[in-house]
Amino acid sequence: MADTSPRVHASRAPTLNDVAQLAGVSMATASKAVNGRAEVAEKTRRRVLAAASEIGFTPNGLAQSLVTGRTKTVGLLTSDLEGRFVLPILMGAEDAFGSGEISVLLCDARGDRIRENYHLKALLNRRVDGIIVVGRSTDPRNSLGQQLPVPVVYAYAPSDDPRDQSLAPDNRAGGRLAVEHLISVGRRRIVHITGDPGYAAAQDRAEGFHEGMAAAGLTPVDEVMFGSWTEGWGRDATAVLLQRHPDIDGFVCGSDQIARGALETLRDFGRSVPEDVAVIGYDNWEVLATNSRPELTSIDCTLQGLGRQAAKRIFEALDGAPVSGGTELFQPKLVIRGSTIASR
């Protein structure tokens, strides 16, 4: 009597053995045929492949990994709740070796050390080929230690242990890039509003800002305004600065959120952007940058490239490349929109 029960998931997934039987060859031959190895006659190969596709054979990656020692999977350990940093990095890692080649296990520790440990164990238990640790700021974070059985790369937030491999955005270069752009569009009376002074990102970007100003022979109109990474701070700081120096013509902001706040206050003050004042943000967070009026020029940290590089590093280490610790800096790039140059 035919089985008429509704869909049941996979009585059993077809195995290589099934394929071999159907094709009338041994498992060894079937394996070679499926994997495109040379020592199998073309005719046999076709027979095997036909059998494989007939029963819908998919090799069992678990068994493959068990024997090859590679899972082609990396773990991404993060505390970036927003996903602002981690998603571009994930996409980069996925792409590092072509589409679908490597997969990523994403674990969100939510800033909790204990949960991070659970996730770490789960990743090792699943035998990931390596781990990318993504911090939520560019401040160094504590190392996972040197004892892990797989390569670890720290991305965005470098590790505090110089023996580890870290990849981080070059915030100094970004700050400089931002101010150079404002100067290149004719601004001279420039200020810098940024976030929490306890963040390395704030300090580094400010440093780059000063460098760029000095290189052009300019002096900032006022001290750097440190505060928080919020629109509210952007609004308040902008108001203060405009009152003190009504002739400011350029704002370098430490984040897109701060820049959004600046734009709002400039509106309130009746300044038009970019004609009277140019504003540049940082992070190139699309949803913020492209929804403002005018759209926001910003510095992009090229996180996708950073993710790609992180994945490459892991597999290099696995292939025996010498591991040199330290932090590699990634160059940011400028994304120009309407807040610094009037659209045609």
Next chain:
Amino acid sequence: MADTSPRVHASRAPTLNDVAQLAGVSMATASKAVNGRAEVAEKTRRRVLAAASEIGFTPNGLAQSLVTGRTKTVGLLTSDLEGRFVLPILMGAEDAFGSGEISVLLCDARGDRIRENYHLKALLNRRVDGIIVVGRSTDPRNSLGQQLPVPVVYAYAPSDDPRDQSLAPDNRAGGRLAVEHLISVGRRRIVHITGDPGYAAAQDRAEGFHEGMAAAGLTPVDEVMFGSWTEGWGRDATAVLLQRHPDIDGFVCGSDQIARGALETLRDFGRSVPEDVAVIGYDNWEVLATNSRPELTSIDCTLQGLGRQAAKRIFEALDGAPVSGGTELFQPKLVIRGSTIASR
């Protein structure tokens, strides 16, 4: 001569066999001891556990999965580039069975059918226990088909095939919840601005809006304004409405972005929020909702619960629970902030 070479990753990870040898028992006993099974004397168990921790044994999940048929891993297939929807869902899925119990492979298809297929193959190859498909809007998306060897659950965007299991936010309820809240804070002259009329989310929320109004015996001040899901549209539509009906006292917006735009235009028109006009958004996207002036009351889709439920569904199906197709709707909740009620 001792090997003094620098850290090399895992000469070889210790296996259960190593543990057994060290403890002087068989692999079978070692396995039972490690897994806390009963048929092993307490003394022996302690000896085995000591050996295990001495050499830092971690069971090889690949081998475990090979034999148990469960990987305790689910695939999350998405095209949500922002991560706005997928990350809460991921966190929910991770948590469904306690921390670190199940892991999630996140694949971003970037809206590309071919890439989606690659990822799908990769997931099946890794023998995930199930797949959660996350769309980027609440419109039905095409089914992955009925032929997959693992349970599939569609989240956020339901499948267009009623045989599939889908979980989606109840947008009608959300629209109604929003308008009921405005009414409860004394608003009567209410309008609705929302996004692209081609989106089911826009239509459903608008329907809920009308329901809520009718239930209170009110009539909307104007037609529903359909447009796009952007701040720009929020600004423009608000301006139009205010010109037509200067006495509007409540805006129900179809997204937080639209609401942000509305707030901005209300400022331009000199209206104060929430005193003169109350504004409510949708999605409860923190970065937008908590950075506006005033902060934005919004409707939260409780996506984390949706993710948790999706994971539960997968393992239920795996355990043989009958799979009933169709879409289960998730109730949204109201998050009150300053744009509808003056903070104390």
Next chain:
DNA sequence: TAGCTGTCCGAAAGGCGTTTCGAAAGTTTT
């Protein structure tokens, strides 16, 4: 002491592929 019950442990069979190495078959050379 013989017989019985219960506790604890281990041999071995899976689970699914990959790889090595030797054997068989086919082809070419003298």
Next chain:
DNA sequence: AAAACTTTCGAAACGCCTTTCGGACAGCTA
């Protein structure tokens, strides 16, 4: 037709763990 290669295939070991099932031994009863 015999010898010397090539080419093609398969048996078996291996990777690491779980689970079943039978055996050994201790302790108990009659």
